[in-house]
Amino acid sequence: AQPLLEVRDLQTHFELEDGVVKAVDGVSLTVPRGRTLAVVGESGCGKSVTARSILRLVERPARIVGGQILLYGDEPSDDPLDLLAAKDKRLREVRWSDIAMVFQEPMASLSLVHTIGNQIVEAIRLHDEIGKVAARERAIEMLGRVGIPDPKRRIDSYPFELSGGMRQRAMIAMALSCRPRLLIADEPTTALDVTTQAQILDLLQDLQQELGMAIMLITHDLGVAAQVADEVAVMYLGEVVEHGPATSVLSAPKHPYSQALVRSVPRLGQRGQARLAAVRGTVPPPYERPSGCRFHPRCDAFMAGKCDLTVPTRVRADDTDVACLLYGEENR
Numbered sequence: 339a340q341p342l343l344e345v346r347d348l349q350t351h352f353e354l355e356d357g358v359v360k361a362v363d364g365v366s367l368t369v370p371r372g373r374t375l376a377v378v379g380e381s382g383c384g385k386s387v388t389a390r391s392i393l394r395l396v397e398r399p400a401r402i403v404g405g406q407i408l409l410y411g412d413e414p415s416d417d418p419l420d421l422l423a424a425k426d427k428r429l430r431e432v433r434w435s436d437i438a439m440v441f442q443e444p445m446a447s448l449s450l451v452h453t454i455g456n457q458i459v460e461a462i463r464l465h466d467e468i469g470k471v472a473a474r475e476r477a478i479e480m481l482g483r484v485g486i487p488d489p490k491r492r493i494d495s496y497p498f499e500l501s502g503g504m505r506q507r508a509m510i511a512m513a514l515s516c517r518p519r520l521l522i523a524d525e526p527t528t529a530l531d532v533t534t535q536a537q538i539l540d541l542l543q544d545l546q547q548e549l550g551m552a553i554m555l556i557t558h559d560l561g562v563a564a565q566v567a568d569e570v571a572v573m574y575l576g577e578v579v580e581h582g583p584a585t586s587v588l589s590a591p592k593h594p595y596s597q598a599l600v601r602s603v604p605r606l607g608q609r610g611q612a613r614l615a616a617v618r619g620t621v622p623p624p625y626e627r628p629s630g631c632r633f634h635p636r637c638d639a640f641m642a643g644k645c646d647l648t649v650p651t652r653v654r655a656d657d658t659d660v661a662c663l664l665y666g667e668e669n670r
């Protein structure tokens with residue numbers, strides 16, 4: 339089936355005085371319609387930069403230097419819109435109404451000088467032909483649904499009057515009030531306590547059912563991914579090394595990096611390791627990418643003379659796409 343969003347060979351670089359950091363270095367992935375893709379990987383792998391690049395929300399010194407980001411229409415015959423090539427005006431129309439984004443730190447997207455109610459009402463009315471009263475009703479309903487107590491009163495709060503958890507809920511309410519086709523959520527629950535986190539993840543799944551919305555969830559937490567994802571993309575050093583159904587990637591990962599990540603989470607690891615096994619070695623310095631396979635200095639399956647020389651092609655193995663020389667005729 340046609341995806342909702344397709345990222346093709348995305349390149350987002352940080353152009354610093356000392357050199358260029360290729361934070362996103364050829365990311366390709368698809369987000370399925372009405373379902374949840376979790377993008378996982380260690381911090382610094384380029385997950386957040388990928389997410390922000392989709393709506394062109396990167397700022398200097400970061401710059402999108404290549405790739406395509408295709409947003410498909412409802413009909414298979416509709417031409418996709420390339421968000422990287424779209425005019426600013428068109429992109430503003432897409433934000434909120436087609437694609438809404440929630441960040442780890444809600445203060446980054448909430449205005450300090452307006453009540454949350456006014457911000458939500460404004461976001462709704464930017465894209466929906468609906469009156470102020472109706473928009474306010476919808477905002478109150480959504481604030482209630484994200485678990486904000488007494489939403490009729492809280493709607494007139496300023497962001498600083500709310501706790502961190504409440505602000506995050508308000509941010510999610512704002513995103514969902516616009517009924518986007520895609521919600522991009524970057525570590526939306528990381529700063530919250532476990533109970534609130536579970537409530538918000540449940541809520542996202544309920545609303546996904548109800549609104550038919552796709553979710554791209556950025557998380558370093560494989561437990562969260564296991565709870566909500568239909569598909570999982572694993573990122574390492576600015577690229578996607580494995581992408582497939584969540585059940586396959588999380589229970590029988592193919593790429594040695596995915597295997598190491600899954601092993602590092604005891605209740606996901608199949609053999610019930612008692613101790614947490616962190617991924618061996620450290621992420622290499624940002625200015626230099628290892629030759630050949632980027633993961634080779636840390637890989638348990640490293641093949642000398644091969645993995646350090648040859649860049650793996652991404653191939654299909656069973657129901658999963660994987661970039662590792664252990665798989666595929668192309669890589670033999």
Ligand code: SF4
Nearest residue numbers: 631634637645662663
């Ligand atoms: Fe490991 Fe080689 Fe596969 Fe890279 S290509 S993940 S180094 S086995």
Ligand code: MG
Nearest residue numbers: 382385386525
């Ligand atoms: Mg991040």
